[in-house]
Amino acid sequence: MTRELTGSEAAALAEALVPGSVDRTTETACYLKPDRLVETLRALRDDPDANLVHLTNLCGVDYWDHFEVVYHIQSFEKNHLACFKVEAWGRENPEVPSVTPVFHGAWMQECEAYDLFGIRFAGHPNLYRILLWEGYPGWPLRKDFLAMPGGLQPGLGEFAGVAPRQEPPVKVIE
Amino acid sequence: MTGIIKSEPFVINIGPQHPSTHGVFRIKATVDGEKVIDAEMVMGYLHRSMEKLAEERTYTQNIPFTDRTDYLSSMSNNLGYCLAVEKLAGIEVPPRGNAIRVIMAELQRLASHCMAIGAFANDTGAWQTPVMWAFREREKILDIFEVTSGARLTCNYMRIGGVAFDLRPEFEPMVRRILRDFPPFLDEMEGLLSGNEIFIARTRGVGVLTPEMATNASLSGPMLRGSGIAWDIRKADPYCGYEQYDFDIPIGYNGDSYDRFIVRLEEMRQSLKIIQQALDGLPGGPFRTEVPLALRPPKGEAYARIESPRGELGYYLVSDEGPSPYRFHIRPPSFINLSALKEMTVGGTVADAIVVLGSIDIVVGEIDR
Numbered sequence: 089m090t091r092e093l094t095g096s097e098a099a100a101l102a103e104a105l106v107p108g109s110v111d112r113t114t115e116t117a118c119y120l121k122p123d124r125l126v127e128t129l130r131a132l133r134d135d136p137d138a139n140l141v142h143l144t145n146l147c148g149v150d151y152w153d154h155f156e157v158v159y160h161i162q163s164f165e166k167n168h169l170a171c172f173k174v175e176a177w178g179r180e181n182p183e184v185p186s187v188t189p190v191f192h193g194a195w196m197q198e199c200e201a202y203d204l205f206g207i208r209f210a211g212h213p214n215l216y217r218i219l220l221w222e223g224y225p226g227w228p229l230r231k232d233f234l235a236m237p238g239g240l241q242p243g244l245g246e247f248a249g250v251a252p253r254q255e256p257p258v259k260v261i262e
Numbered sequence: 263m264t265g266i267i268k269s270e271p272f273v274i275n276i277g278p279q280h281p282s283t284h285g286v287f288r289i290k291a292t293v294d295g296e297k298v299i300d301a302e303m304v305m306g307y308l309h310r311s312m313e314k315l316a317e318e319r320t321y322t323q324n325i326p327f328t329d330r331t332d333y334l335s336s337m338s339n340n341l342g343y344c345l346a347v348e349k350l351a352g353i354e355v356p357p358r359g360n361a362i363r364v365i366m367a368e369l370q371r372l373a374s375h376c377m378a379i380g381a382f383a384n385d386t387g388a389w390q391t392p393v394m395w396a397f398r399e400r401e402k403i404l405d406i407f408e409v410t411s412g413a414r415l416t417c418n419y420m421r422i423g424g425v426a427f428d429l430r431p432e433f434e435p436m437v438r439r440i441l442r443d444f445p446p447f448l449d450e451m452e453g454l455l456s457g458n459e460i461f462i463a464r465t466r467g468v469g470v471l472t473p474e475m476a477t478n479a480s481l482s483g484p485m486l487r488g489s490g491i492a493w494d495i496r497k498a499d500p501y502c503g504y505e506q507y508d509f510d511i512p513i514g515y516n517g518d519s520y521d522r523f524i525v526r527l528e529e530m531r532q533s534l535k536i537i538q539q540a541l542d543g544l545p546g547g548p549f550r551t552e553v554p555l556a557l558r559p560p561k562g563e564a565y566a567r568i569e570s571p572r573g574e575l576g577y578y579l580v581s582d583e584g585p586s587p588y589r590f591h592i593r594p595p596s597f598i599n600l601s602a603l604k605e606m607t608v609g610g611t612v613a614d615a616i617v618v619l620g621s622i623d624i625v626v627g628e629i630d631r
Contacts, residue, residue: 090499116563143480145565145576147591158578160565164477164493171565193480193601200597204313219306219630228314 091168092116098170101138105131117158117171122184125174126211130190132161132170139163140170143187146197148205150230155182155207176207179230186212204229269295274612278307282385282616285626291607291615298615301607303600308630316590321347321557322422324590329416331592332628334377337370337407338570340420345501346566346577347422351559357545359424360502364540365437366410366419367502367568368533369403372444374571375526375533376400378623382523383455385620386464392454399447406436422557424550437541444534452527465520469606469618472517479602482595483573484525485622489517495569506543507536519621526623556585563589572596572623592631596624 093101095113102109102118109124120128132138145160155176162169176182186209187194198209199218206227209215217224226233277288286307292300312331316324328343329336341363348355355363380396404414409432411419419426455461471481476489486493494511496504512528514521559581567576573595580589599622607615 141477144482144567144574145578145591145593147578147589147593149580149589149591160576160578164491164498167498169499169565191480192475192478193598196597196601197480219309221306228311233314 089167090162093168093170095171098172101132101135101170102128102172105135105138111175117173119173119175122174122176125185126187126190129159129161129172129187133190139166143191143193144169146187146194146201148201148207148229150205152231153177155205157184157201157207159187181208182206183208183210185210186215188212203227206230271299276612276615278304282619283626284381284619284624285629287624287626287629289603289607289615289619291612293612296611296613298607298610298612301604301615303603305626305629308626310631312631313590313592317586317588320555320585321559321587322555324587325420325422326416326418328592329418330627331594331631332570332572332575332596332625333415334625335370335374335571336415336417337366337419338374338568338575340418341367341502342566342568342570342575343577344420344422345568346564346579347557347559349566350562350564350579350581351422351553351557353423353551353553355424355502356548356551357503358547359549359551361540361544362425362429362549363420363502364504364507365537365544366407366417366425368537368540369406369437369440371533371571372440372530373400373403375530376403378526378571379451379455379523382519382617382620382623383461385616386461388455388458388461392451395447395451395454399444402436402440402443406433406440409433409436421550421553423553424548426550428549434541437537441534441538441541445531448527448530456524456527462520464613464617465523465621466518467516468519468610468614469621470516470518471602471606475602475605476517479605480598481573481602482599483569483571484522484529485573485599485602487511488514488522488525490515495567495574499567501566501568504536507539509533509535519617522621558583558585567593570595572625572628573599592628594628594631596622596626597629597631600624600629 095118098118099110099113106128109128111119111121132140140161142162149156156173159172174184176184201207202215203217203219271294273292277283278286288304290302291298312327328339332339376396380393383392407417408414411417471489473489473491476486492511492513509532512525561583563580565578567574576593578591579587582588606618
């Protein structure tokens, strides 16, 4: 079984290699400081104990007041999987450093996160809207997409971020 | 030759409407003579914003969406999503449910690899015969899906906590017939293609990936195993009781298109082995645990992955205790397997680019979601 590292285990690995890189930890994830991100992930990739060589998954999440970028990185030899996160504050121009110098596989996934969330990845060689077209209004996976200026106008009733969420007609079976 | 013929580089579009792109996908290739010197991918023609749609629907209502991402392996996609929800909500699946899931996922792998190999042979110039042979066998598997779930392609058969229906009495004889008929078909296919001189000339040494490059580009599935890394999530991180079954991980050594083809062919033999074991030891009892229709998993996040026919298929879910996921992210194997497309095509000819794309085995519904 792949061992999923807890937040504090991942933080211990990161802190041992790059002191001062960890912001805080939760049960499942380790939050890294954005300015130390690339350095830390490179050290974790090259260190034989951590051996986090395969960036499996990269995605963004919108939490209204900030964005998170989630990195799931795994090791083939040690068979473990660690979850790192960085936060980007502000809705106008959220920015995190790009990890493409460390993992080539981040190239397309960062383009996707930029396309759908508007998170800029500083240092990405060619950040463009990979799924939608240039000039598409707004960032679709943001929670306030339909209320954005220039965004699509709601025509189907209530949407998240515009009105309180309605309960589905199905009742919970206890 | 006394002088050098000067040529100007120019751009040609392979796709979006081109049989070798297996959907609507475009490679903007800059060519110098017949040599590709730059390749750029253009995608998004099939973008349906599934991740946004899923945020407005309940966990159960999202299962049919997952069929439509990778429409050639809908069972695997259902399974990956259901596993993520089960991990998030802490739901146990009864042993019979797990065994049925394994059989379905492996049958789906057979069907999907049939398509991959047939279409790959088509791309290399073995016009129509291999693809028809592969489709003939794939039809029999789709018939099994139809008997069990009522649909051939978009099965929508897995449920959170198990599967939708129990197996019908026709199921077992139909699968036994597959187990009997498939090995001769694979031998036939291998005899037709793997020793074929033209096929070898078209695929050997084309699109070579070193293990380091494959790892760094986040590749998974037959792409990674073709480069010689024995990484299979069914072995490394078993789900649905895969640890009970005896099977091997086929790997390639050269990392070229031919090795990826051989890996797929051999994987089909291993899948048959798994189906045989699962069918022989199919446990009785319930096939599903009862789960509330409007499920509200506790606050948190979960990342669950499976070995889909194309590679690591992951679902990342975030719950805010609501009836629908706060964030629903798919880690699509075809999309990320394209990361190394430029490295594999640049330096080869245009005809090689087609072979490389065929060996990646993309499904555009999954790339664009």
